[in-house]
Amino acid sequence: MSSIADLIESHRESLVQRFLEEAGRLESARGLKGPEVINTFPEYLTVLAALSRQGPLEELARTKRRLEDMHVGGRLRLGYNQDEVTGEYVLMGRLIAGLWEALPTEQQPSPEDSQALFARLDAAMDYAVAVFTGYSMEDRQREKRTLRRLDALAPKALGRDESLASHLEPLVRLIHEALEADGAELFLVGTPGTLRLAAATGRCEAQSRRDVVVSLEGDGFLARVARSEEPLFLAGTAEATADMREGLCGGGLSTLMGLRLWPHGDLMGVLYVGVARARPFSPQAKRYMETLVEYLSGILDRAFLFGQLQEAHARLGESEALYRLATHAISDAIWDWDLSPGGVLRHEGVGTLFGYPRQEVESHLRWWVERIHPEDREAVEYSLQAAVQGEAERWESEYRFRHHDGHYVHVIDHGVIARDAAGRPVRMVGAMQDVTARKQVEETRALLLQSERQRTARLRGLASASVDITGRETLDAVLRAITERARVLIGAHWARTTLMSVGGWGKSLDAVSRSGTSAAPASASGIFLEVTRRNQTLRLSRAELEAHPRWKDQGAHGWLAAPLIGRDGSNIGVIQLADKQAGDFSEEDEAILVQLARLASVAVENVKLYTALRESEDRLRLALAAARLGTWDYDPVTGVLRWDERCKALFGLSPDAVVTWDAFVSGIHPEDRVRTQAVVRKALSGEDGGSYDIEYRTVGLEDGAERWVSAHGQAFFDEQGRAVRFIGTVLDVTERKRLDARLLRREEELQRRAEMEEKLIGIVSHDLRSPLNAIGFSTTLLLRRQDLDDAAKRNVERIRDATGRAERMIRDLLDFTQARMGGGIPIHRKPADLNALVRTVVEEVRLANPGRRIDVETSGSGAGDWDVDRLAQVLTNLLNNALRYGEQDTPVQVETRTEDGVVELRVHNEGEPIRPEVLPILFEPMRRGMGNGQPRSPGLGLGLYIVDRIVHMHGGRISVRSSAEEGTTFVVRLPRSAGQAGA
Structure with a gap:
């Protein structure tokens, strides 16, 4: 049998090379050199081999932790994230385990040796996670999605007649898939002191060992998990003792992770997941399993509680149904419908409520359906059938029901559905209530509300029209605005406003507005003259028009006219409306038109005054300018140009100098000459009403001095549109131009300085991140030391908090710089x-x-x-x-x-x-x-x-x-x- 130490030492170079290849593919490793990627891995292999050979000596443990500190600290400085660092430790375990996976069983390391290796790598990953502060956002989102899926499956394990066991397998499968495992088994507490298999998924599912029972008193893996508050791991299951494997499915699983179900402090069961390849579980997987198992414990706890309640619920079902039916069926007309095949519908009080003699009230459902209003019938039948065939407990609908005398009344109908233990409907009791009076009140209220809304809309329209009309600057614009506004606001098909010739204002003006393709009514000169004569509003209905001897041929359905009255009380025009879109013109329509006519009268008078005032202001403005500025006068017909002394001085000429058009052109700076001549041509051609407004430079014809001037003028034209006179002024703006140039240079300099400061802020903020990361890492290490007194710890915590604030400030500065310089x-x-x-x-x-x-x-x-x-x-x-x-x-x-x-x-x-x-x-x-x-x-x-x-x-x-x-x-x-x- 080989030892892990022998395997590491004999394959050391290949392990380092494979680690370099695979760890170098990480996002944070891009651009790093080989030694930076390898980091402390060769030394760490040496320590792992020594621990495998010599056991957990204190000196080796300190060396291992020192190397882990160096590794994590270096990765922090290089910008690695938590997943990448823990992933490197998983990669180490996978590479080392790969050395013996293909070997025969008798040549593989002992289970105790491999278990110790994975435990050491687990401890290293736990340390890395502690440094990086735990779960990432992706881990939390994945956990929430899984919990939501467990919630979706939970109702299937609650409130059903089937056994609970049939609903456990989907829950266990979801957990084993979420943990990316290859198999899982759930054991629940059976007879006292035992666990029994309740569900198996993945590779364990095929073995079908539903009768497996495991003792809680033994020393096997499952018994140990049941006694442990933390997840337990088992590596190399194939080599573990038979006692350790008691109750396990095998199934080719190499490494297991198990956790007990412990709601309310009582053991409920044990769940374990396993993977086929020998590898350690990451700390994230450990915490993820703790969350999922805790959630599963809650689901099963509720399921068991529901089972205890089912028997009591069955005993109370019948009396509760009767109580619910009695409390919900109190109304004017009560009905009782037997939902069994061939059942009847019985009515009580229907005759009294709807006038039907008792002998005419039938016990068939169709008798009730046939008396529902045809427009409501389909919807009512559909909602009733949906409630009965679904899972609803109540049904309610509002519809029209035919009275015995033939008219329809509005009713609200609601019923309560009673179901048997299988959920099938067996009876329905309900009540019908006549709400016709309430509906009539609601309809009356709706009409009043609609009328009030229309009135409010008209008032808003009147206010809007006031702003629109008084803002017009010409008589023609005023007439068009008032005509269109009056027709739309009052709702007529045709409108016309006429402004008569008054006080030498020329011929009368007219404006007409029509809706769509409506035809204009016949001439109404008689109505027009009548309104101007009386200077009062005239409103005629359709019947009055048809009965009038002079106006019956107008071809209009109603007429409304109002005078325009000037400030002196005289008539200055008339607004007329014809063919209201709905009915005759009303008193409210008349009041609205009177208001519009007053607005129009004021607007007309204001336009006249404004026109006169504008002409006076133009003459005054030219006179004032001539008193202060240089003036010029050009005759485009004869070519004669006259300048006053001030104008000559601005072109560097003496007071007695003779000026010509050529002299004017020659005195303009060469860079401004073409532009200035183009503006003069536009003014003399009549563009922009002949106005002339430009700034340019002059070069003194006698003194050679350069000056800036601002020139303003106006061209005047004869009946044929030819320019006959061109006059204006010039102003010396040299000092202002010089000041503008200095201000512009100053502004550009300030802008460049601001941009440089913002760039500097961005650069400094970015470069400060590395030392701050080092400070944060150092404070984390210091806080773990046991030899710090309270005062030292407080100082370190202040450093850590200050570092956090500095990091937030830097983040804000970087965002600020990006927003101000990077386009957002x-x-x-x-x-x-x-x-x-x-x-x-x-x-x-x-x-x-x-x-x-x-x-x-x-x-x-x-x-x-x-x-x-x-x-x-x-x-x-x-x-x-x-x-x-x-x-x-x-x-x-x-x-x-x-x-x-x-x-x-x-x-x-x-x-x-x-x-x-x-x-x-x-x-x-x-x-x-x-x-x-x-x-x-x-x-x-x-x-x-x-x-x-x-x-x-x-x-x-x-x-x-x-x-x-x-x-x-x-x-x-x-x-x-x-x-x-x-x-």
Whole structure:
């Protein structure tokens, strides 16, 4: 028989080479040199061989731990994660075990030797996990998915007439598949002091040993597991003694892991899983099995309790059914339906409620069905059959039922279904209640509510029309707006507004609006003249139009007209409406039109005043400019150009110099000459109404000085559209331009400095991570030392906490730099459940804040494409803010809700509100939203800025409300997918 020490020493070089090849494929090993990948593996092989040969000597144990410290510490510095480090120890065990797997049994190491090897590797992995702080997010998600699947299978083991054993196998199979094992067996406590086989899966299933019984008093593997509080392992089962293998299936399983079921402190059973190849189970698998077995214990405990209750339930079933039927069947008309084949339907009080003589009430179901309103019949029959044939206990429906005199009444019908022990329906008792009066009241209320909503909508429309009409700048625009608004708001097919010629304002103006393809009514000059003469509203119904001797041929179904009255009380126009879409025009329609007419009158008067004022302001503006600035006057017909002295000085000419158009062109800086001439041509051609506005440089024709000028002008045209005059001003803006240039250079310099600072922040923050990782690792090692006194431990813990804060600051600085310089914080979407993420994050924050209460309420589906890590960062930041600034004795409330493809997340806390002056800058970097007297946050003031950027990169938005009465609420709205951004 070979020893593990002999195998390691004889294959040392090949083990190192294979470890280099396989460990070098890890993501974190890319780019590393061979010695960096191998690390302490050769020395570790030497220690494992020495331990196999000499046993657990203290000196060898210390050497082993020192090498493990060096290995894990080196991997931390290189950026390895926990799974990669523990995976290397699994790889070591697999490579070493592979040395003897193909050997004959008599040449393989003893079970005690292999068991000791795997135990040492298990201890190394436990140490690595302790350094890396346990489960990853993927492990937790996988565990939750498995627990949900166990929940889905749990009802099959509860509340059934079949035996419990038929439902155990799916549960055990799910656990053995989740642990990636090759087989599993579940033993439950049988007669006192024994375990009996209850379920087997995988390689154990084929052996069909349902009568296996194992004593709890023995020294076998199963008995030891039943007595142990921790999972136990058995390596090399084929070489183990017969006593150790008692009750085990064999099945080619090489390594086993077992754990007892122990709800409420009483042994319920034992579960073990096994793998075919010799390898140690990872610490993650150990913890994973502990969770699954604990969950399975709860399921079985409930199943056994349910079995105890079934007998009592059967005894009480009949009396409970009678009680339920009696309490639910109290109403106006009671019926009793025998659901057995050929059963009858008996009625009590139907004749009184619906007027049927007793002899006309039949005991057949069709008699009741035939009297249901034809429009309701199919739906009522379908819902009744669905309730009876399904598993429902109650049925309820609202429908119309024919009275004996022929009219229909509204009824609410509900019944209770009694079932036998097999769940088959046997009887149904119910009651019918006449709710016609209530329905009539509801319909009347609905009509009133609809009328009030229409009135409210009209008032809103009137307010909107006021804003629209008074904002128009021309008479034509005012008329078009008032005509369209009046027709739509009152609901007419045709509308017309006429503005008469008043006070020399030219010919009358008209605007018409029609709905769809409706035809215009005949000329209504008589109605128009009548309204202008009386200066009052005129409303005519269809009947009044047809009866009127002059207006009966209008071809309209009703007419409504209102005058436009000026400030002096005179008539300035008329608004007319014809053919209301529903009935005649009402008094309310008339009141609305009067209001619109008043708005239109004011708007017309305002446009007239505004036009006159604008012309006056134009003349005044030119006069003021001419008084302060250089002026010029050009005649495009004759080519004569006149400049005042100020204008000549800006072109470097003496006051008596003669100017021409060529002199003007020559005085423009060569780089600005083409651009300036193009703007002049556009003004003289009539573009932009002939306005001229430009800044350019001049070069003095006599003094050679360079100046900046701002030129403004206006071209005037004759009836044929030809430019006949071009006048304007020039202003010296040289100093302003120089100041602008200095400011621009200063701004560019500040921008470059800011970018350099942000780059420096990013570089420094990134490079600080390595020393901080080393500090964190060192503090973890120091805290494990037994020779530290309390004061030293407190100092080390302060170092560890300060390192944690520094790491969070660095993470915020890196996110800040990425957001400001990298185009935003990158996100990686994948399908996930936001509701589940919220519950997970809240639970983590609860654990970190054991003295505080956090309430969670989720509604709707949280499914969508999210970056779960970034959204967890958002929620964690908001929760920490709420806990920090909220009242200590009040709960923090977290809520999710959904609407139209958007998921909304709310975080609320009571306490002192955010100051009003802080709210507008709350999400800016380096800002804080503390209340008066509250302590400053230990962070950099980047948290809410990063939260805002993450939400923005998801296409969502974040807002906040804060007051002393309502507390503080942050609201995050997120579209479910990237295509819905902008929610």
